[in-house]
Amino acid sequence: MFAWLPLLAVFMQPAFGVYNCPPEYNRTPDNSDLTVDCGATVITLEINLCTAQWAGFNTTDLALNGNHNKQECLGRADTSVIPPVVRYYLPVNHSQENPCRQSLQIVDEAPDPTGPFSSFASVQSVIITSFIETPRSDQGIISYSTDLYYHFSCRYPLEYLLNNTQIIASSVSVATNDNNGTFINTLKMSVYNDSSYKYPLIVPPTGLQLRAGVYAEVKAVNLTGNFYVLLDHCFSTPTAYNVTHTEQHNFFIGCSKDDRTTIISNGISKVARFNFEAFRFLQHRAQSMSSIYLHCILRLCEPNKCQEILAGCNSKRKRSVTPFGQEDKDSATVSAGPLYTAAEEPHAQTYSTAARNGLNETGLIVGVVLGSVVAMLLVLSGWFAVKKFYWGPSD
Template sequence: MRLVILVCQLSLFMRTEAQTPEVCGLSETNRAPENSDITVDCGTQFMDLSIYICPVYQALYNESLMVLNNQINTPECYGTADWTTTPPVLKFRFPMNESSVSSCNNDFKISDQVGTGDFADFSKVQYVNISGTINSVDPSSGMITYLPQILYKFSCFYPMQYLVNNTQLSVSGSSLAIRDNNGSFISTLSILLFQDELYQERLIIPDTGLNLKTKIYVAVKANNLTDRFNVMLDRCYVTTNPDPIQLTYYDLFVGCNRDAQTKVDLNGEKQEAHFSFEAFRFVQHKNKTISTFFLHCVTRLCEPLTCSRLLPDCTTVRRKRAVLDVLPIATVTSPAILVGKQTSGKAQTFSAFNGTPVESNYSSPVVAIIVCIVVLTILIIAMAVYFALYSRQRKPIIQ
């Protein structure tokens, strides 16, 4: 009986070797498995894993014997062989949602850490870590085996707070086995400007600039983002330069401190955040016809159930920070916002109707001197007339 079992095992090994694809015979990866065989792409909606498949065959396994976290009874936890790439790989993909992560028994942990740099004032910053293994399934049914165990460990680490702009954010992603990997848990964050409180009509800024006090409605949106997280704004400010790291800036709101004309309508409740403010001019642009500035927002992602907990505590006093502490993670910056000198169209019409020029050619001191001269002239003429009349009345009495 032992001889029969040994013969069966030997036949299994020979059959496995015979099934080794011809492409692996010419591949440089036709060797024993190594830690560098795995690549991890920490995507925004999916996590993609790929391992060289030729070392798997070299170890006397195949794609049907490699599975996530030993979940052998779950079909979606197996990979798909791609023989069209050079070298050929075995690919695994699962979406970033709780059901998919739990079905293949991946470890999904959200941790709170103390913020640093520009985020130091915002109580806690959340991070997401997703980890697991790709392991081989030994087909041997006896008490012993001659097959080596293959085990690839993977991990993705996502920060959830960013200083973002309206450009596409790239996702970093390659790593080795048994090594953590950082990624961006967003695909696109953008700022959109609207002219109505329903956030439907896009704001068109004329070349002459917006009128002062024009209401500007701002939406910060996340696209292609897993539905597990919402968007929350920690701080929005404006600078006179598109670069967010500037000495000259003005905070629309930061934590609980808020400009009087700024109103936050939606924050931390959906995959977009809304607020509004009124158009203004920087004092340093007083000699310019148009005042130009750019809007920046520090944005974080949060779980719907924990967003309210991460909102700033407005019962305590928080200091106002400088923009110089901004972390260079990613940059949400608006297009240029132009504001003219006029307040509104109605004000211009009223001035023209009354014949009052917009800007006088005389300064206030000159006008005051002219008024004084006119008053003195009138007073002197009046005195001269008075003395002339008085003299005529006195002459008959003297005679």
């Protein structure tokens, strides 16, 4: 009696055979039919076209966040892969500027107790949530058709660690892959030789001269959304970055900074800049050059949040720890190095020694000459005295 039902189901999917779908996809859709790639600028979504067709829908029936009348929110079929898929591209930017509109929220989270931000009070992440669905039937009371609903989210932490960038290199990108989205590849650390920030710093073979100016810049390149770069803590170490480092020189921590460090801009745009004078680590006193590795813990924050954090520096009340000097959920670390500085004027001492040696040699030569002359005079005077004694006057 019901033998015709499977045949009817096949006829209800008129385009199913067109895509040469394997028989294992002759089923209703499930979670495995949706894949999500959380990119830094674009979220890419893929839906199994075979199971969607089996459920009675085609590519034009599925739309991002219910926007069925917007072409940019519809997917595109890709039959070059097996199984064929419907692919969607969702820009990662503010929901008000996105035609397909997604939910974007910033949440506070506890940091990994074993990670580099373990001393932070909390870290923040951006969570983007969206869905893809088929048109809903609004007629009648019941329906025998299957509605499809695909829900997904992408989580992007706002705290990062960049480390061990060589001072002569232009940038570094270091990240751990935890199957989540990351903005780490948009962060770049560079060093320059003057305040114009146009010419990369080139360290000579003998190292930088002590007190030479070093200009550091941390920049978010092609960062989507409206986030600024805020440097929490910048410091240096004599060797590459290690979370257990005990020997370090702090350029600044929050509002507190070293006297020879100048903060040019911080937390007001996608670029943060500061400069300092080249120095030597005392542990390198026996070496001809001293190596310096630069590191900055930074966070990405919304403009209003950045200003709120920076406002703590303007408070007249003394505070032991500044708000953004503390490591928390929003911070990351960038590093650069090694930067080599030269030894302290080794040639001056050598020249002085040579000069003193020259004077000693000259004194020795003059002494020998004078001694010879005196000896000759003594011999001559002795000869004349003997002659006069034995021979007497010539008359």
